[in-house]
Amino acid sequence: MLLLAVLPKLEASNTLEKFNAFSEVPMLGFMLPLIGLFIAPIYPLLNSTVLSHLPKNLHAPMSGLIIIFSALGGTLGSRIVGTLFGSIGGVNAFYFLIIPILLLIISVLIIQKMTKKRAAAGFS
Structure with a gap:
């Protein structure tokens, strides 16, 4: 959701500026790392x-x-992301990040369904 909210705003402000301090960076510049902060805990949870x-x-x-x-x-x-940045541009390359996020959501749902089915069958 956060990625879909940020990407259109990035397209609208497609300017290259040089920033000398973190305080000069617009809030959109901090949104993509924030997405990683929320996704990172999912991977160890799935493995476990x-x-x-x-x-x-x-x-x-x-x-x-x-x-x-x-x-x-x-x-x-x-x-892949680096190649996409070079060929289609940065803002458009970020739209391709939606694919692995959707795959992650699908895999979480599949694993959740499998664990519920296994628990209902009496296995632990």
């Missing part, structure tokens, strides 16, 4: 939920997969 619902003998392989995909996601995500 997945690991707690797996048998103990699968914890090590799943932890390895989590580490590998975390590294790939961080590296490739930064690379």
Whole structure:
């Protein structure tokens, strides 16, 4: 929601200015990092939920997969966003951030449904 509220305002104020202090930066400049502050706690929560619902003998392989995909996601995500910034511009590139956010929301809903179904079946 915050991203969708900020992006149209960024398009309207599409000027390049040089700022000498943090106090000169408009509030929109602080909104995108604020989005990361709210999304960051979701990732460990998802990992914890997945690991707690797996048998103990699968914890090590799943932890390895989590580490590998975390590294790939961080590296490739930064690379993709950088390429998008170069080719279509900064404001338009931020619209592509909506895709992983939607994927994250969908995965949270799927995991929530699976854990509720498992709890209803009597597994813990």
